[in-house]
Amino acid sequence: MKRTPHTPTHTEDDMEMFTVEPLTPTTPSAPGEVQRIDEKIKKDQSDAKSSNNTTTRAQFRWLIGQCRHELLYMSFAIIAIIVASGINLSIPFFVGKLIDSIQTLVKGKSELYLLVGTLGILVLFMSVFNGLRHYFIVITAERIVVRLRGELFRKVIEQDIAFFDVHKTGELMNRLSSDADVLRMTVTVNVETGIRCILDSIGCIVILVALSWKLLLIMLLVVPVVAVGAVIYLRFVGGLSRDVQDELATASEIAQETISNIRSVRSLAKENKQVRFYEDNINQAYNRAKHLTLAAASFTGGMMLAAGICILLVVAYGGTMVLNGELSTGQLTSFVLYSGFIAMSLSTGSGVYFEFLKALGATERVYSIITRIPTIPISHENKIVNPNDIVNHVISEDDSDEDEIDSTMRGELSFHDVSFSYPTRGEKKVLTDFNLDLIPGKVVALVGESGGGKSTCIQLLQRFYDPDSGYITLDGVDIKELDPTFLRKNIGVVSQEPFLFGTSVRENIKYAKDTVGDDQVFEAARQANAHQFIQQFPNGYDTLVGERGTQLSGGQKQRVAIAQAILKKPKILLLDEATSALDSESEHLVQMALERLMKGRTVLVIAHRLSTVKNADLVCVISKGRIVERGTHNELVKQNGMYKQLVEKQLLSEDSQSK
Numbered sequence: 001m002k003r004t005p006h007t008p009t010h011t012e013d014d015m016e017m018f019t020v021e022p023l024t025p026t027t028p029s030a031p032g033e034v035q036r037i038d039e040k041i042k043k044d045q046s047d048a049k050s051s052n053n054t055t056t057r058a059q060f061r062w063l064i065g066q067c068r069h070e071l072l073y074m075s076f077a078i079i080a081i082i083v084a085s086g087i088n089l090s091i092p093f094f095v096g097k098l099i100d101s102i103q104t105l106v107k108g109k110s111e112l113y114l115l116v117g118t119l120g121i122l123v124l125f126m127s128v129f130n131g132l133r134h135y136f137i138v139i140t141a142e143r144i145v146v147r148l149r150g151e152l153f154r155k156v157i158e159q160d161i162a163f164f165d166v167h168k169t170g171e172l173m174n175r176l177s178s179d180a181d182v183l184r185m186t187v188t189v190n191v192e193t194g195i196r197c198i199l200d201s202i203g204c205i206v207i208l209v210a211l212s213w214k215l216l217l218i219m220l221l222v223v224p225v226v227a228v229g230a231v232i233y234l235r236f237v238g239g240l241s242r243d244v245q246d247e248l249a250t251a252s253e254i255a256q257e258t259i260s261n262i263r264s265v266r267s268l269a270k271e272n273k274q275v276r277f278y279e280d281n282i283n284q285a286y287n288r289a290k291h292l293t294l295a296a297a298s299f300t301g302g303m304m305l306a307a308g309i310c311i312l313l314v315v316a317y318g319g320t321m322v323l324n325g326e327l328s329t330g331q332l333t334s335f336v337l338y339s340g341f342i343a344m345s346l347s348t349g350s351g352v353y354f355e356f357l358k359a360l361g362a363t364e365r366v367y368s369i370i371t372r373i374p375t376i377p378i379s380h381e382n383k384i385v386n387p388n389d390i391v392n393h394v395i396s397e398d399d400s401d402e403d404e405i406d407s408t409m410r411g412e413l414s415f416h417d418v419s420f421s422y423p424t425r426g427e428k429k430v431l432t433d434f435n436l437d438l439i440p441g442k443v444v445a446l447v448g449e450s451g452g453g454k455s456t457c458i459q460l461l462q463r464f465y466d467p468d469s470g471y472i473t474l475d476g477v478d479i480k481e482l483d484p485t486f487l488r489k490n491i492g493v494v495s496q497e498p499f500l501f502g503t504s505v506r507e508n509i510k511y512a513k514d515t516v517g518d519d520q521v522f523e524a525a526r527q528a529n530a531h532q533f534i535q536q537f538p539n540g541y542d543t544l545v546g547e548r549g550t551q552l553s554g555g556q557k558q559r560v561a562i563a564q565a566i567l568k569k570p571k572i573l574l575l576d577e578a579t580s581a582l583d584s585e586s587e588h589l590v591q592m593a594l595e596r597l598m599k600g601r602t603v604l605v606i607a608h609r610l611s612t613v614k615n616a617d618l619v620c621v622i623s624k625g626r627i628v629e630r631g632t633h634n635e636l637v638k639q640n641g642m643y644k645q646l647v648e649k650q651l652l653s654e655d656s657q658s659k
């Protein structure tokens with residue numbers, strides 16, 4: 001098929017094609033905005049007052065929306081709540097009747113037995129329906145949190161790389177675990193308790209009106225006092241509660257970071273420092289929690305005092321009504337029981353409100369992720385362009401890899417006047433007017449001072465970030481027009497520090513392409529010079545590699561990563577050679593494996609080994625984000641410039657060491 005090379009022009013329309021309709025004000029529109037937006041999210045977390053009413057309403061709607069998938073279970077739960085509340089409310093009435101019937105035993109024992117029997121049946125139903133209520137609410141809660149965690153995890157890992165530059169792993173883990181858990185409680189158990197309290201209170205008041213409106217008025221005398229107390233209390237605890245949650249979240253971030261970097265902590269002997277750091281945060285949370293608990297205890301005590309005064313007033317006034325024959329002893333008993341019921345509902349209800357306040361912070365944090373649109377999506381559904389014929393390309397849900405590798409693609413990558421600065425570093429340019437062509441079948445080596453921007457090139461080629469200006473093309477098409485997943489599936493990366501999962505060697509090799517069988521895994525390992533060392537492990541390919549591959553040596557990890565890349569069969573290969581000296585045997589094995597892997601592909605290598613640089617078709621020297629020299633090894637050595645100095649200083653000394 002004849003292809004017309006495409007010269008990208010960056011119009012607003014182009015951008016629109018990749019921009020999903022914003023859901024919320026937190027939607028970023030340009031990579032440079034990521035930091036500002038994420039900083040805003042962080043600020044929001046610590047500043048309870050910063051969320052405006054619109055956002056809070058949107059968060060609340062979203063939270064309630066979480067229940068929409070569980071309508072069936074929720075309906076069962078609501079029926080159980082209503083029936084259980086009805087039964088609960090009828091019990092004081094029958095207790096009153098029972099007392100009256102005991103006082104008037106002249107009517108015979110049959111009425112007594114009838115009432116006891118009725119009460120017995122009610123108690124039975126009460127336990128059944130309360131049990132059902134509990135069951136349906138908890139099941140709904142579990143189902144909601146499973147879905148929420150899944151969605152949250154998906155949203156987190158679909159965020160652009162710049163997002164992970166700002167947010168710590170521990171912070172994100174917190175959102176997945178404790179924040180999701182707080183929300184689970186909020187949308188179910190707390191909502192249920194709240195509904196129950198409201199139903200019980202309304203039911204009690206209706207019954208109390210029927211029993212004696214005069215007594216009800218006496219009882220309601222204490223309501224204004226309780227209301228004022230509640231307002232003062234809730235104002236006080238609102239901010240504090242969120243602060244406690246934030247302190248606890250920071251503490252678990254510290255714990256997570258310390259545990260995952262335990263080797264660095266151990267070798268620097270900083271265990272005590274980390275523990276102190278953790279304890280400081282826990283203690284701060286404790287100090288705030290202490291104030292919170294004092295407030296909660298005072299409020300609970302105050303509520304009990306109000307309830308006690310209320311019941312005393314009712315008994316005093318109700319007693320005179322009984323003496324005057326306006327009320328029976330049983331009715332007074334029912335009235336006192338219902339008053340107790342209301343007091344209990346109010347006190348439980350205030351606890352629920354407290355839980356809701358706690359959930360505000362968690363809702364804000366989770367909501368900010370759920371609604372955040374990544375600046376670079378992981379794929380453009382329905383907008384997937386094949387560089388050869390610009391056809392739509394559909395990514396299958398099952399994540400199969402076969403259809404992603406394009407056999408007609410040439411794999412020619414070019415940087416066109418690319419300038420780039422990391423979103424977290426403001427305007428500081430890492431690459432400036434950068435131009436480079438990577439030709440299929442040729443090896444381009446990037447060399448240069450540390451921090452010059454070599455790894456940044458690899459990140460931009462995978463579209464982890466977008467250039468601030470200029471563009472990168474694959475076979476003449478701006479990579480922004482390609483589906484990022486499609487692009488990445490055609491690129492193989494072997495990095496300095498290959499990341500492995502804590503599973504078996506086999507699973508790690510297959511990670512890039514899990515449809516392959518054992519034979520292909522063994523063959524890839526052989527080509528990567530890994531088969532031999534893997535076989536020597538007691539459990540062979542089933543050997544677990546430890547978290548992040550810590551149980552393998554650097555050279556072994558690299559060879560596993562090379563085997564992975566061999567299975568992936570990418571058109572384009574990006575290599576970041578290890579700077580740490582491997583022993584000469586290891587280096588030789590890795591080098592041979594890499595040479596096999598590089599054959600016939602487009603290769604960009606950040607070169608540290610002299611052999612790689614010497615054999616490269618083109619060597620580019622980067623300094624301060626620009627290519628300052630380019631040519632073959634021999635040409636550059638003759639130029640007597642920066643490359644020659646580099647070779648003399650680093651590569652030749654390495655070479656002589658290895659001899």
Ligand SMILES: Nc1ncnc2c1ncn2[C@@H]1O[C@H](COP(=O)(O)OP(=O)(O)OP(=O)(O)O)[C@@H](O)[C@H]1O
Binds near residue numbers: 165449452455456457
């Ligand atoms: N994620 C990031 N966020 C912000 N700045 C970054 C990030 N990654 C790298 N940088 C900065 O960008 C500059 C170029 O880094 P890069 O990793 O590309 O250099 P390099 O040439 O590969 O260096 P080395 O040879 O030491 O690996 C450095 O100043 C670095 O501090």
